[in-house]
Amino acid sequence: MSTQQQDQGPDQQDQDPTTYDVKAVEAKWQQVWDDLQPFVASDEAVTSGERPKKYALTMFPYPSGDLHMGHAEVFALHDVISRYWRFRGFEVMNPMGWDSFGLPAENAAIRNDTHPATYTYANIETQYDSMKRYGVSFDWTRRLHTSDPEYYRWTQWLFLLMRERGLAYRKNSPVNWCPKDQTVLANEQVLADGTCERCGAVVTKRELTQWYFRTTEYAQELYDCLDDLQSTWIGKVVNAQRNWIGRSEGAHVDFALNLADGSTKDVTVFTTRPDTLYGATFMVVAADAALAAEVVAPAQADALAAYLEEVRKASDIDRLSTERPKTGVDLGITATNPVNGEQVPVWASDYVLADYGTGAIMAVPAHDQRDLDFAKAFDLPVRTVVDTGEENPEETYVATTGDGTYVNSGPLDGMTDKAAGITAMIERLTERGTGSGTVNFRLRDWLLSRQRYWGAPIPIVHCEACGEVPVPVDQLPVELPELRGSDLRPQGTSPLGAATEWVETTCPTCGGPARRDTDTMDTFVDSSWYFLRFVSPHDDTQVFDPALAEAWGPIDLYIGGDEHAVLHLLYARFFTKVLRDAGLITWDEPFSAYLSQGKVINNGRKMSKSLGNGVNVAEQLEEFGVDAVRLTLVFASPPEDNIDWADVSPAGSQKFLQRAWRLSGDVTSEPGVDPATGDLALRRVTHKTVADAEQLVEGYRFNVVVARTMELVNATRKTIDSGAGGSDPAVREAVEGVAQLLSLVAPYTAEEMWARLGHQPCVAQSTWLAVDPELLVEESVTAVLQVQGKVRSRIEVAPDVSAADLEAAALADPTLVAAIDGRPVRKVIVREPKLVNVVV
RNA sequence: GCCCCGGUAGUCCAAUUGGCAGAGACGAUGGUCUCAAACACCAUCCAGUGUGGGUUCGAGUCCCACCCGGGGCACCA
Numbered sequence: 066m067s068t069q070q071q072d073q074g075p076d077q078q079d080q081d082p083t084t085y086d087v088k089a090v091e092a093k094w095q096q097v098w099d100d101l102q103p104f105v106a107s108d109e110a111v112t113s114g115e116r117p118k119k120y121a122l123t124m125f126p127y128p129s130g131d132l133h134m135g136h137a138e139v140f141a142l143h144d145v146i147s148r149y150w151r152f153r154g155f156e157v158m159n160p161m162g163w164d165s166f167g168l169p170a171e172n173a174a175i176r177n178d179t180h181p182a183t184y185t186y187a188n189i190e191t192q193y194d195s196m197k198r199y200g201v202s203f204d205w206t207r208r209l210h211t212s213d214p215e216y217y218r219w220t221q222w223l224f225l226l227m228r229e230r231g232l233a234y235r236k237n238s239p240v241n242w243c244p245k246d247q248t249v250l251a252n253e254q255v256l257a258d259g260t261c262e263r264c265g266a267v268v269t270k271r272e273l274t275q276w277y278f279r280t281t282e283y284a285q286e287l288y289d290c291l292d293d294l295q296s297t298w299i300g301k302v303v304n305a306q307r308n309w310i311g312r313s314e315g316a317h318v319d320f321a322l323n324l325a326d327g328s329t330k331d332v333t334v335f336t337t338r339p340d341t342l343y344g345a346t347f348m349v350v351a352a353d354a355a356l357a358a359e360v361v362a363p364a365q366a367d368a369l370a371a372y373l374e375e376v377r378k379a380s381d382i383d384r385l386s387t388e389r390p391k392t393g394v395d396l397g398i399t400a401t402n403p404v405n406g407e408q409v410p411v412w413a414s415d416y417v418l419a420d421y422g423t424g425a426i427m428a429v430p431a432h433d434q435r436d437l438d439f440a441k442a443f444d445l446p447v448r449t450v451v452d453t454g455e456e457n458p459e460e461t462y463v464a465t466t467g468d469g470t471y472v473n474s475g476p477l478d479g480m481t482d483k484a485a486g487i488t489a490m491i492e493r494l495t496e497r498g499t500g501s502g503t504v505n506f507r508l509r510d511w512l513l514s515r516q517r518y519w520g521a522p523i524p525i526v527h528c529e530a531c532g533e534v535p536v537p538v539d540q541l542p543v544e545l546p547e548l549r550g551s552d553l554r555p556q557g558t559s560p561l562g563a564a565t566e567w568v569e570t571t572c573p574t575c576g577g578p579a580r581r582d583t584d585t586m587d588t589f590v591d592s593s594w595y596f597l598r599f600v601s602p603h604d605d606t607q608v609f610d611p612a613l614a615e616a617w618g619p620i621d622l623y624i625g626g627d628e629h630a631v632l633h634l635l636y637a638r639f640f641t642k643v644l645r646d647a648g649l650i651t652w653d654e655p656f657s658a659y660l661s662q663g664k665v666i667n668n669g670r671k672m673s674k675s676l677g678n679g680v681n682v683a684e685q686l687e688e689f690g691v692d693a694v695r696l697t698l699v700f701a702s703p704p705e706d707n708i709d710w711a712d713v714s715p716a717g718s719q720k721f722l723q724r725a726w727r728l729s730g731d732v733t734s735e736p737g738v739d740p741a742t743g744d745l746a747l748r749r750v751t752h753k754t755v756a757d758a759e760q761l762v763e764g765y766r767f768n769v770v771v772a773r774t775m776e777l778v779n780a781t782r783k784t785i786d787s788g789a790g791g792s793d794p795a796v797r798e799a800v801e802g803v804a805q806l807l808s809l810v811a812p813y814t815a816e817e818m819w820a821r822l823g824h825q826p827c828v829a830q831s832t833w834l835a836v837d838p839e840l841l842v843e844e845s846v847t848a849v850l851q852v853q854g855k856v857r858s859r860i861e862v863a864p865d866v867s868a869a870d871l872e873a874a875a876l877a878d879p880t881l882v883a884a885i886d887g888r889p890v891r892k893v894i895v896r897e898p899k900l901v902n903v904v905v
Numbered sequence: 906g907c908c909c910c911g912g913u914a915g916u917c918c919a920a921u922u923g924g925c926a927g928a929g930a931c932g933a934u935g936g937u938c939u940c941a942a943a944c945a946c947c948a949u950c951c952a953g954u955g956u957g958g959g960u961u962c963g964a965g966u967c968c969c970a971c972c973c974g975g976g977g978c979a980c981c982a
Contacts (some may be wrong), residue, residue, distance in 0.1 A: 301976060304909040308978040315982080336982060349982090389980080414980095421981045428982085434906090435980050507981055518929065627976080654937075700930075705910095707975090713919050714931050720944090721930085760921090769919065786946095792955035795978090849925050854963035856925050894962055900924050904962045 084723050085817060087690035094816045094827075095197060103829050104151075104202040106158035111616045116156040120617050121147040122596055122656075124625035124633070125162045128188035129169050130642050132195045134672065134698075134710070135626060137682050140201045141695040142662055142704050142767060143624045145809045147202050149762045150621075152833040153804065154288035158617055159202055160599040162209035163189050166217075166588045171519040171553055177709050181519040185212060195683070198672035200691055200812045202829065211591035216598065217521035218542030219608040220591055223640070225524060225535050226647060232279045235533070240512070242271035248555030249273065251515045254854060270377070275514040276523060276584065280635075283642050284506040285728035287635065288312045290654055297658040299705055302630040309509025309631045313337055318427060318500040320348060320400040322411065332356065332400065335422030337504050338432065339494065340486035343474040344450035345427040348400045348411045349393065349439065351419035352376050360411070362397030369394050369413060376415045391416055391439040397409040402427075402476065403499035404490075414439065422505050434464040450474045451483075511636065511860045513587040516559040518548055520585030528572035528579035537573050543581070592633055593640040596620055596655060614650050622765075623656040624704075630661065661709040662767055665698070672710075680710050692811035693719040700771040722814045725778045728800045729818035731791040736823040743795025744788060750780045751799045752840040759804055759836075767810075774806045797822070802834050848874075850881045851902040857884035868895045875901040 098104075098461035111118040123143040126136060147159045177184075189210065196203065209216055227233040240249050260267055270586055280287075288310045291303050315337035322330045334348065350357050358868060361369045372394040393414030400411050416435055417426050430440035431449040435457055440447055447459040451467035453460075471477040471486055476493065480486050494500030514523070518623035520542045524536040536543055546567035553560045561583040562568060572579040594608075600617045601610035619641075625633075634656070641655040664671065667678040685694050695719040701708040754777040761770045781799040785791050801822060808815030808828045819828035844862050846870060848856040858880035862871060874893050875881055881903070888905035895901050 299910095301910055305977045308908065311978070311981065313981075334982080338982080392979085416980045416982095418981060426982050433982065435982075438980090505981080507978080631977080666982095700918090706918090709917080711929075717931065724945090768917095769929085772919070775929050847925080851924085851963075854924085854961090859925075892962065894924095896924065900963090902924080902962055 067547045074809055083727060085726055085814075087692075087719075087813075090813050090817050091200075091570065091691055094200070094813050097816070097826050098200075101827060101830075103827055104157075104159060104204050105206055106160075106204045107156055108613055108616065110156040112612070116154060118617055119147075119150040119157045119622075120620045121150065121159045122599075122620045122623050123161075124194060124623075124629060125164050125592070125595060127164050127167055127169070128185055128192055130188060131191050132199070132682055134682055135662070137685075137694060138665055138698045138708065139624055139626070140196070140199055141698045141810065142660075144695075144812075145699060145762060145767045145770070146622055146765070148809045148812075151202070151829065152831075153759075156305040157202075158207075158599070159204055159452040160207035160209075160602075161196065161201075161203040161205070162207075162595060162599070163211065164588065164592050164595070165189060165210045166520045166585075166591055168517065170315060171517060174519075175551065175553050180547070180549040181553070182212070185519075186210075198686070198691060198693070202812075205665060207599050209595065209598055209602050211521075211588070211595065214520070214542045214544050215605065217591070219598065220521045220586065220594070221524040221536070221541050221543060222538060222608055223594060224521075224590070225538065225588065227278055227643065228535060230643065230647065232282060232643060233273055233276060234279065235276055236514070237274045238271050239270055240275060241268050243268055273514075275512050276586075278511040278513055278639070280511045280639050281506060281508055283639055284310055284312070285504070286642060286653075287508075287638055288506070290638070294654065294656075295660070298656075299659060299661050301661060302627075302634065304479050305630045306635060309635065312504060313507075314502070314504050315339065316487075316494065316500055317423070317503045317615070318342060318494060319403055320427065321403075322360055323399045323401065323408070324360055325364075325398060329401075330360060332360075332425055333423050333426045333500075334427045335365045335503070336427055336429075338487070339490040339500065340431065340471070340474075340477065340483065341429040341432050341450050342402065342404050342427065342490060343477070344429040344448045345402055345409060346430060346440065346446045346448055347409045347428045348425065348671050349414050349417045349428050349436075350396070350411065350425040351417040352393070352413040352415050354419040354424040356424060357396065357413040360396060360398060361413070365395060365397035369396065372413065391435070391442045392438065393443065395443075403497065410445070412439075412443070420509065421507065429460045430464065432464050432466055434466075437462065437464045448473060450477075451486075453572075454870070456744065469674075471593060478516045488789040511587075511589075511639075513590055514584040515587055516555075516583075517585050518545065518553050518560040520588055521591065522561065523582040523584050523586060525582040526570060526572060526579045527582060528575060528577060530577055531572055531574045531579075534572055534574050534579070540573070559585070562868055563586070576660070589632060589636050593636040596623075596637070596642075597644070597650070608649070611649050618650060619652045619654060620656045621659045622660060624662060627661050627664075634659070638677055656754060660704055662704050663702065665708045665710060667710045669709060669711070685715060689715040689719050690722075690813070692722055692814045696722065696771065696810050699767050701768065703768055704765055721775060722807075722811055723779070724782070725803055726773075726814055726818055726821075728778065728781055728785070728796075728803060729821040731785050732797050732800050732822055733791045734794050734797045738794045738797055740794045740798035743793045743798060744784055745795070747780060747784045747789070747793075747795040749840050749843075750777060751795070751802045751834070752836050755802055755806070755834050756836045756841055762809070770806065774803060777803055777806070793795065798834070804828055805831065805834060845899050848898055849900050850875050850878060851900065852881070852884045852905065854902060857881055862898050864898050866898045868897045871895055871897045871901060875903075 078814055110116045123139050147157055150157045154829060165185050170185045173179040222332040224233060242249055242407055243266055245264045291306055315335055316339035317333045317335055318339060319331050319333050322332050324330060324619045357369060393412045396411045398411050399408040401408060428436035430437040430447045432451060441462060450473050451469040451472060452472050453467045455465045455466045458464050468483045471480045477486050477489060493504040495769055522545060524543045526534045526536060528534050541703060546564040548560055548564060568581050568583060570579055571583055597609045597614055600613040604610055644650050667680055670678055672679045693715050697713050697715045701713045715901060721832050754773050757773055759768050781796060783794055803817040804815045815828050845861045846864050847859050849856050858878050860874060860878055872893055885903060885905060890903055890905055892904040
């Protein structure tokens with residue numbers, strides 16, 4: 066491709082020498098970038114070893130309307146590191162695409178009697194144009210949309226892979242159900258007050274057969290690997306994932322239930338406090354678990370059914386309240402405590418969850434507040450087995466959970482250490498075969514079925530003769546039938562069910578009549594592997610090219626919003642581990658580093674239509690220009706902090722950019738002039754600034770990089786105006802440095818400066834200023850002289866001054882001597898070359 | 906209740922391994938320029954680091970307790 070460009074030399078700046086035309090500059094450079102394609106990532110450069118790789122990724126957007134401030138921020142931040150890596154000699158892959166399946170398109174289609182694709186692809190084009198204008202260094206040759214059949218073909222392929230590996234299965238379970246709209250709702254569609262976002266009806270639960278991915282299979286590894294991510298992921302996200310996975314160590318303990326018909330049945334409970342087993346005075350099973358109905362004594366069966374009815378009616382809001390009084394029903398049977406043979410009553414209650422642990426607990430009211438509350442409500446016995454020195458829980462109604470001396474606990478009596486007590490009890494249970502140490506997780510399997518149209522169809526055919534049959538790989542993709550408008554209206558089943566011709570098919574195995582699965586996949590499935598598709602987005606023979614995945618992966622820095630801190634990142638990690646075990650990739654984690662950007666708010670509040678405080682990106686770009694908006698967002702705060710638009714000044718950014726640009730007009734030396742003969746002081750500033758900027762960018766401290774660039778601009782201005790003037794070679798070096806640093810944040814201004822300095826486009830492909838280590842050494846440094854830790858004087862010394870010389874020089878300093886004031890010197894602390902502290 | 910992160914000028918934010926609290930900006934005030942204004946430029950202004958202890962020659966930085974703000978989990982046994 067030719068690098069001769071039309072006319073972006075220094076020749077056409079003949080209008081106003083103090084400002085440049087922002088709009089004209091934007092249009093001009095978009096064209097140049099389109100022609101030069103400086104941001105296309107070369108597979109060849111990486112696979113041949115010609116250049117080391119970096120894979121930079123920012124979360125791809127959902128195409129709802131145009132870009133908003135959050136996108137503007139994340140793209141600006143992300144571009145700093147992408148462009149920096151390119152400068153430092155890496156082959157950078159920086160792809161972008163759209164997470165384009167999802168509900169808003171479907172709702173819009175119902176409203177406007179159109180096809181969801183109409184809304185989706187129109188928005189994508191709008192966003193694409195905005196991104197181009199925004200000047201982000203994306204490699205557009207790798208663009209993808211998850212709603213394209215060429216993409217979701219492979220999403221379906223991955224579903225089948227999961228199923229083959231035993232990681233996708235169907236089960237019956239309760240889901241959110243809107244009784245008015247007759248439809249299943251995703252969790253996100255249920256408002257905080259438990260009502261339907263569409264019609265306001267109170268959402269209830271309904272039993273449906275749904276597809277799940279077995280995420281729990283990887284719970285332990287997903288948890289353990291967080292240790293490795295601790296130092297390179299932002300802390301709160303690691304913390305959120307830990308809490309979400311919720312690992313807890315404890316024990317399984319087997320109790321024998323003595324049923325009404327005289328038989329016994331073994332039931333296992335999970336507990337984190339096996340050491341309090343002697344204090345178990347009753348057992349509780351989840352009221353809605355199958356076990357409760359199975360073991361209840363006939364005399365109590367009606368009571369249980371009535372209770373269950375009540376529980377089902379309770380909405381999630383009630384259930385969520387921890388202040389709610391305990392309720393339950395006696396099952397009329399007993400359980401045998403495996404360590405002391407004691408018979409304890411068995412109750413059912415909704416405070417025990419059916420889908421956590423084993424759905425049954427041993428209740429130790431003395432040392433667990435929930436059990437104590439239940440015991441008090443139903444007048445059940447309380448037995449203290451750990452004497453913590455606190456008052457008796459039976460009287461205070463306050464359970465004691467700390468360390469103490471074991472009592473009434475058989476072999477544990479007299480022990481004082483909780484950890485030792487737990488270990489001892491687990492050993493004892495294991496010996497007797499009535500229990501064992503175990504680890505339990507809060508994480509549940511991933512429910513991925515959606516009774517929705519605009520998603521990837523689940524590639525399964527249901528055949529009366531053969532059962533669940535996977536669609537053969539060569540028949541993928543299972544494409545969506547053409548539905549639009551009112552066809553998509555929720556009717557109690559997936560809209561796909563109404564597409565009779567599509568649903569009715571033949572069984573791939575026996576050829577008999579069969580029906581397609583009518584559910585679509587959660588859109589989180591689409592986004593759990595898109596980062597892999599980017600390595601070979603046009604490959605129509607495989608899900609992705611393993612060799613290219615090996616060459617590009619894993620992602621060196623991923624940036625996104627906090628709202629995906631748990632689900633998306635966890636699902637992507639899960640997919641990665643499955644694909645590794647399937648032999649398609651070799652790495653364990655997809656994102657080597659993760660940074661989350663804060664929110665852009667306005668006047669202390671989240672931007673929203675109802676508050677009327679939204680800030681429109683397009684308007685801001687129109688008023689201040691792309692560079693000023695980007696600069697504002699990067700400079701405002703550290704990346705992860707929120708930015709209050711009321712606190713920042715895009716007008717100030719614009720002023721700074723013009724000031725920086727003006728420097729380029731003052732440079733009168735020719736490109737290639739040797740800077741060595743230039744002003745030494747300015748050269749020092751330039752090299753120090755670039756050296757520091759390297760450290761700062763690599764530490765993601767982008768706001769400080771901008772501040773340091775401002776300093777360099779100020780120093781250069783001063784040198785031109787009051788010293789060496791625009792012909793000094795050091796001035797050229799400084800301004801070129803400014804252009805390069807600025808190009809990380811304000812690419813249009815930087816390109817314009819670079820051209821004005823007499824260079825060919827583009828600055829993004831220029832050679833980064835090589836820092837001269839000799840220029841980083843100061844001629845002299847200021848040593849601080851302290852007495853009792855308080856600064857009393859300062860002297861100039863050589864940077865390599867010895868400790869002895871510095872001490873001597875300090876003690877000879879008259880100001881310091883005066884400060885010592887004749888007091889005896891007890892000790893002198895010397896930290897050459899910067900500090901001397903005299904202790905008197 | 907448990908777990909993370911943070912608290913520095915009027916505002917947003919800086920401050921290598923503990924070593925001069927201020928780099929950068931916003932804002933305000935005054936000035937130069939101008940018929941005037943805007944722009945630009947110059948100058949000035951403002952905190953002792955949430956509170957209380959501790960360690961140290963020396964603490965914004967390390968330790969303990971507490972207060973405030975933000976986030977995650979939560980009847981998860």
